Amino acid sequence: MAIEYRGVSKTFADGTTAVDAFSLRLDSRTTTVFVGSSGCGKTTLLRMVNRMVEPSAGQVLIDDVDVATRKPVELRRSIGYVMQHAGLLPHRKVIDNVATPLRLIGVPRADARRRAHEAIEKVGLDAAIATRYPGQLSGGQQQRVGVARGLVADPNILLMDEPFGAVDPIIRAELQQELLRLQRELGKTIVFVTHDIDEAFLLGDRVVILQTGAQIAQVGTPAEILAAPADDFVSRFVGVDRGRRSLRIQHIDGRQVVVDGDGRPAGVLT
Amino acid sequence: MTWFEQNQSYIWQLAVQHFWLSIIPIVLGFLTALPLGWIAARHRRPRAVILSAGSIVYTIPSLPLLIVLPSVLGTSFLDPINVIIALTAYAAALLVHTATDAFTQVPSAVIDSASASGYSGWQRALTVELPLAGPVLLAGVRVVSVSTVSIATIGPLIGVSNLGALFTDGFQRGFTTEIVIGVIAVVALALVLDLLWVGIGRFAMPWQRVRQVAS
Amino acid sequence: MSGVIPQSWDWLTDGAHWSGADGFPHRLAEQLGYTALTVSIATAIALPIGLWIGHTGRLRGVAVVVTGSLRALPTLGVLTFMVLWRGIGLTPAVVALVVLAIPPLLAGAYAGLESVDRQTINAARAMGMTEWQVLGTVEIPLALPLIIGGIRSAVLQVVATATVAAYIGLGGLGRYLFDGIAVRDYPQMVAGSVVVVLLALILDAAFAATQRVAQNAAAPQ
Numbered sequence: 157m158a159i160e161y162r163g164v165s166k167t168f169a170d171g172t173t174a175v176d177a178f179s180l181r182l183d184s185r186t187t188t189v190f191v192g193s194s195g196c197g198k199t200t201l202l203r204m205v206n207r208m209v210e211p212s213a214g215q216v217l218i219d220d221v222d223v224a225t226r227k228p229v230e231l232r233r234s235i236g237y238v239m240q241h242a243g244l245l246p247h248r249k250v251i252d253n254v255a256t257p258l259r260l261i262g263v264p265r266a267d268a269r270r271r272a273h274e275a276i277e278k279v280g281l282d283a284a285i286a287t288r289y290p291g292q293l294s295g296g297q298q299q300r301v302g303v304a305r306g307l308v309a310d311p312n313i314l315l316m317d318e319p320f321g322a323v324d325p326i327i328r329a330e331l332q333q334e335l336l337r338l339q340r341e342l343g344k345t346i347v348f349v350t351h352d353i354d355e356a357f358l359l360g361d362r363v364v365i366l367q368t369g370a371q372i373a374q375v376g377t378p379a380e381i382l383a384a385p386a387d388d389f390v391s392r393f394v395g396v397d398r399g400r401r402s403l404r405i406q407h408i409d410g411r412q413v414v415v416d417g418d419g420r421p422a423g424v425l426t
Numbered sequence: 427m428t429w430f431e432q433n434q435s436y437i438w439q440l441a442v443q444h445f446w447l448s449i450i451p452i453v454l455g456f457l458t459a460l461p462l463g464w465i466a467a468r469h470r471r472p473r474a475v476i477l478s479a480g481s482i483v484y485t486i487p488s489l490p491l492l493i494v495l496p497s498v499l500g501t502s503f504l505d506p507i508n509v510i511i512a513l514t515a516y517a518a519a520l521l522v523h524t525a526t527d528a529f530t531q532v533p534s535a536v537i538d539s540a541s542a543s544g545y546s547g548w549q550r551a552l553t554v555e556l557p558l559a560g561p562v563l564l565a566g567v568r569v570v571s572v573s574t575v576s577i578a579t580i581g582p583l584i585g586v587s588n589l590g591a592l593f594t595d596g597f598q599r600g601f602t603t604e605i606v607i608g609v610i611a612v613v614a615l616a617l618v619l620d621l622l623w624v625g626i627g628r629f630a631m632p633w634q635r636v637r638q639v640a641s
Numbered sequence: 642m643s644g645v646i647p648q649s650w651d652w653l654t655d656g657a658h659w660s661g662a663d664g665f666p667h668r669l670a671e672q673l674g675y676t677a678l679t680v681s682i683a684t685a686i687a688l689p690i691g692l693w694i695g696h697t698g699r700l701r702g703v704a705v706v707v708t709g710s711l712r713a714l715p716t717l718g719v720l721t722f723m724v725l726w727r728g729i730g731l732t733p734a735v736v737a738l739v740v741l742a743i744p745p746l747l748a749g750a751y752a753g754l755e756s757v758d759r760q761t762i763n764a765a766r767a768m769g770m771t772e773w774q775v776l777g778t779v780e781i782p783l784a785l786p787l788i789i790g791g792i793r794s795a796v797l798q799v800v801a802t803a804t805v806a807a808y809i810g811l812g813g814l815g816r817y818l819f820d821g822i823a824v825r826d827y828p829q830m831v832a833g834s835v836v837v838v839l840l841a842l843i844l845d846a847a848f849a850a851t852q853r854v855a856q857n858a859a860a861p862q
Contacts (some may be wrong), residue, residue: 230769233768247858261769485845503827575713579715580717596725597725597809612718
């Protein structure tokens, strides 16, 4: 499921231009990460794919079909969506929360619950939490449930809007690894939004660095961007100009220690 | 409208009585609710009791309360003091909820830093928490003001004269105009009081007038 | 006045006051009847409008102004005006009671919907729920405590105003108050008042319990 943005723009009612003539083709079965500071338009771009936001100009296409020609409700039922704070229904049990996308497309309850159980285990959660309510779960658990819900209908496209932003760093690292494992297994077309460049480099097959108005500062694989930043903005954003990413080798006690620009050790060459 | 012109001084008299019958309970109710709300915001156990008591008092219908009060308090049946006490009770009951919310929403970070800076308990309550609770308190006073002016109109039913007399008199004489004028007068009085509270609010909380820059 | 309380008790327990058209059971039934009728009509009017306003977010400013204005109208004024305008009888009185009961219902509905977390609604839409599904499966269940709170306020409001409506000829428990006032029959007045107060407290407690049930269903911990 390839996604394509063609000359997409979005100006909101209050006059702000969130997206200005954005064009990009996202390959299927890859993870594309939109990264940039707050207000650069990355979330707006994401939400155009499932028509939560309608472009003021241009088109968004999925497999060469303009999403504007599809009914929003039907379109959204075919796409998985994971957001910050999970957005779980607090008055429904976890199992019913995860099963909801299936129930929406008419899957019988017993079937839906069975598949929901599978999804819950797939994201690394204990089956026992299925009968609990979201209010009884930790932030990290809620986020995993959110991911399970996004995957349960086996959509080809998964939209993720800063899904790990609200949990603490240790949980975030776990969730990121979980996502990488899932992607190796499932091969979805993932569009991921974050403001954290490290997360973008960790998760993205392709990283799109954005400036205000969704202007593309650079597109490429993490290695390409690090090796050849397009301009000063990208260098600063990625941290190449600072000590952390400028690594060199120091010889200490016969070992080759990798140190950063400030002389702090980052690792050892093996 | 000539009836109106003929009876302007009568209506004005009623309005003045209504004004006092309203403003005293509002002020007394506010002064009663303020410390109760502060306590309820800070301490869990008293909060349940205070808020429940407030709810129960507010649940009691007005006319029955006015009738039962003299027996309970030992006052004379026709004494305006009954109306003032009943209205004060309602005002306090409503404002206790508002005051609790108002003090609860004062950011604990601000309270902490005030304590750390060396403010004593009283100082902190009066000079830090009260002003920050101000906007919510003001909103509550405005709501209570409208309902007090409205409820007071049943005074004439037990012989306490105010603008409500225009309704009872108009009804007994079958004179619709008098009733309409009465409604307009009551609403007008409520508006006047509202402007008074807003004015006091502007005076007491000048920082609210400045447009917030940082958010 | 000190004799009034035991006298009222005597009045209350006098068997003669428990039968016939002017007996407690009948008057209580009338009071409950007016209340049920008024609240049903007012709910049928105010709830759909309030839900629409809360769901779409439109006309909220208008709703706040209308609610505030209706709340400012003095009960006695509206009652006496309606009766003079349309004549004595059940209909004008009920119309007046309905108008006065609308504000809490309307406010309960749109405030209830507004209290629902926007993120939850967002996620529901993004999953592909239709607007009706979002309203029915997400917004209303989560808004239910506040909606019930609005109904609770309205019921108490109507019990109180129906009591005053005895002044314009309506039946119900208010009859004891006004008949008593007319002839300075304190025991009757006080007895009637106590019964009204008890009715209000009982209804309030019942609704409070219902609200707690809805609250637990909306956010199970």
